[in-house]
Amino acid sequence: MNMNVSVIGIGAMGGGIARALLKSSDINSVIGYDVSEELTRAFYEEAQTVSKECSIGEGDNGIPICVEDVILPNNKTNVLILVLVNEAQCQQVCSSILSTNNDDKSLGSMTIVLCSTVRATWVRETSSQFEERGIAFVDCPISGGPIRALAGKLSIMASCNDEHVLTSLRPLWKAMAGEDENIHMIPGGSGMGSTAKMVHQLLAGVHVVCSAEALTLAAKAGLDPEQMYKIVNGAAGHSWMFQDRGARMIQSPGEEVKSALN
Amino acid sequence: MNMNVSVIGIGAMGGGIARALLKSSDINSVIGYDVSEELTRAFYEEAQTVSKECSIGEGDNGIPICVEDVILPNNKTNVLILVLVNEAQCQQVCSSILSTNNDDKSLGSMTIVLCSTVRATWVRETSSQFEERGIAFVDCPISGGPIRALAGKLSIMASCNDEHVLTSLRPLWKAMAGEDENIHMIPGGSGMGSTAKMVHQLLAGVHVVCSAEALTLAAKAGLDPEQMYKIVNGAAGHSWMFQDRGARMIQSPGEEVKSALN
Numbered sequence: 001m002n003m004n005v006s007v008i009g010i011g012a013m014g015g016g017i018a019r020a021l022l023k024s025s026d027i028n029s030v031i032g033y034d035v036s037e038e039l040t041r042a043f044y045e046e047a048q049t050v051s052k053e054c055s056i057g058e059g060d061n062g063i064p065i066c067v068e069d070v071i072l073p074n075n076k077t078n079v080l081i082l083v084l085v086n087e088a089q090c091q092q093v094c095s096s097i098l099s100t101n102n103d104d105k106s107l108g109s110m111t112i113v114l115c116s117t118v119r120a121t122w123v124r125e126t127s128s129q130f131e132e133r134g135i136a137f138v139d140c141p142i143s144g145g146p147i148r149a150l151a152g153k154l155s156i157m158a159s160c161n162d163e164h165v166l167t168s169l170r171p172l173w174k175a176m177a178g179e180d181e182n183i184h185m186i187p188g189g190s191g192m193g194s195t196a197k198m199v200h201q202l203l204a205g206v207h208v209v210c211s212a213e214a215l216t217l218a219a220k221a222g223l224d225p226e227q228m229y230k231i232v233n234g235a236a237g238h239s240w241m242f243q244d245r246g247a248r249m250i251q252s253p254g255e256e257v258k259s260a261l262n
Numbered sequence: 263m264n265m266n267v268s269v270i271g272i273g274a275m276g277g278g279i280a281r282a283l284l285k286s287s288d289i290n291s292v293i294g295y296d297v298s299e300e301l302t303r304a305f306y307e308e309a310q311t312v313s314k315e316c317s318i319g320e321g322d323n324g325i326p327i328c329v330e331d332v333i334l335p336n337n338k339t340n341v342l343i344l345v346l347v348n349e350a351q352c353q354q355v356c357s358s359i360l361s362t363n364n365d366d367k368s369l370g371s372m373t374i375v376l377c378s379t380v381r382a383t384w385v386r387e388t389s390s391q392f393e394e395r396g397i398a399f400v401d402c403p404i405s406g407g408p409i410r411a412l413a414g415k416l417s418i419m420a421s422c423n424d425e426h427v428l429t430s431l432r433p434l435w436k437a438m439a440g441e442d443e444n445i446h447m448i449p450g451g452s453g454m455g456s457t458a459k460m461v462h463q464l465l466a467g468v469h470v471v472c473s474a475e476a477l478t479l480a481a482k483a484g485l486d487p488e489q490m491y492k493i494v495n496g497a498a499g500h501s502w503m504f505q506d507r508g509a510r511m512i513q514s515p516g517e518e519v520k521s522a523l524n
C-alpha cells in the first residue's frame with residue numbers, strides 16, 4: 001500500500017506516533033492535525049526537515065489544522081490515525097467524517113485506525129458505520145507512553161472485522177511498534193482490541209494507585225521513599241507503573257503533569 | 263570474619279540460600295538444618311561435593327537435623343540464618359536459642375540473621391532479647407523467589423541496631439544477593455527491614471491478585487489468555503508478579519504449588 005498518513009491528535013502520544021512515522025521509508029507522507037495550531041506548526045516544521053511530503057497545501061500558511069481538511073476531495077490521505085484524548089473527541093471526529101458527502105468516492109480508499117482508549121461497544125458500532133460507507137476501520141489501542149510512541153516502540157492491540165486490512169497495514173505497525181513482539185493482532189473483530197486494552201488498563205490503573213499507596217505508607221512508616229523505590233524496582237514487587245510513575249511520585253511537587261484523565 | 267554459617271530452614275528459599283553460600287569463597291562452612299530429614303540429607307550430600315566443611319558430626323549419620331545442635335558448645339557456627347515459613351516457627355526457634363544456658367559463652371560470638379517475613383514489632387522485641395544476651399541480631403527479609411535464592415541474586419533488606427554488624431556481614435550479603443543493587447541496608451535499627459518488606463509485600467500481594475483478576479476477565483471477555491499474557495508483559499501493565507505467577511495462572515490445572523501461606 002502506498003501510504004499517505006494523516007494523524008489527528010498530535011499531543012503526547014499522537015505527536016510521538018506522527019514523528020515515528022516520519023522515519024519510516026514505507027510511508028510517503030505524514031500530516032499532523034490538532035486543535036492546537038502550536039502543535040501542528042511544530043510538527044509541520046519538523047516534517048519539512050525530512051524528505052517527506054508533508055503538506056496538503058490547505059489552511060493558512062499551508063499548515064493543515066482542520067479535521068475537515070482530511071476529507072477534502074483533493075486530500076490523498078489513505079490511512080487516517082486518530083489519537084484523541086477520549087471517546088467524546090473520537091465520536092466528534094468520526095461523526096464529522098461519516099456525515100461528509102462522498103461524491104468522488106475518495107473516502108472509499110481510506111482506512112481509519114483508532115488508537116484512543118474507548119469503549120469496546122462504541123468502537124464496534126462505529127466500525128460498522130464506517131464499513132457501511134465502504135471505509136475500513138481498525139480498532140487499535142496502544143500502550144507505552146510518549147517516550148515509546150516517539151521511539152516507534154509502542155505496544156499495539158489491533159482488531160478489525162476484515163483481517164486482510166490488518167495485514168495490509170503491516171508497514172504502519174512496524175513504524176509504530178518496531179518489533180513483532182509489540183504487535184498484537186487480536187482475533188474476534190473490531191472491539192476486541194479495545195477489550196484487551198481495557199483489561200490491560202485495569203492492571204495499569206491498579207498499579208498506579210498501589211504504587212502511590214506503597215510509597216506513602218513507606219514514608220509514614222519512617223522509611224526513605226527513594227530507598228523503597230530502589231528496593232521495589234529490584235524485587236518481586238516491581239511493576240512498570242511503579243518504576244515509571246513512582247519516580248515522579250517521590251520527586252518534589254511542582255513537576256509538570258504529563259497525562260490526565262478528563 | 264571467619265564465617266561458619268548454619269541455615270535453619272532449607273526449603274524453597276533457605277535451601278537456595280544455603281546452596282548459594284556453598285559457592286562463596288568467603289564462607290568456611292555451611293550447615294543446613296530442617297525438620298525434614300530428606301531436605302537435610304540432600305543438602306548434606308550436595309555440600310560434601312564442594313570443598314567445604316559441612317558437618318558438625320552431630321546427629322545420626324553425621325547429618326545435623328536438630329535446631330538444638332546449632333547451640334551445642336562444640337558447634338562453631340558464628341552466623342545463624344533463619345529462613346522459616348512464618349513468624350510462629352521463628353518464635354519457636356528463637357525461644358529455643360534464648361532459653362539455652364550459655365556457660366561457655368559460645369553464643370556470644372554468634373550473629374543471627376532472620377530472613378523470614380515477620381512483624382516488625384516482633385522482630386524489634388526479639389532483637390532486643392538477643393542483644394541482652396550479647397548476641398547480634400539482624401532483621402533481614404528477602405525477596406526474589408527460589409530461583410533467585412539459588413542463584414545468589416536475592417534482594418535483601420537488612421536492618422540492625424548495630425550498623426557495624428551489617429558491615430561485617432558483607433561477604434554474606436554478596437553471596438546471597440550478588441550485586442550491590444540487590445543489597446539494601448535499611449537505616450533506623452532492627453525492624454525497619456521488616457517494615458520495608460511489609461510495604462513491598464503489599465505491592466506483591468496486590469499484583470498477584472490483580473493478575474489473576476485480569477487474566478480471568480480477559481478469558482471471560484473472549485480474549486485468549488496467552489495473548490493477553492504477552493500483551494501485558496510488553497506493555498505498561500507489566501509487573502514482576504504478572505510475568506511470574508501469570509504464566510502459571512494460564513497453565514492447565516494440576517501444576518505443583520511452589521509457595522503457600524499458612
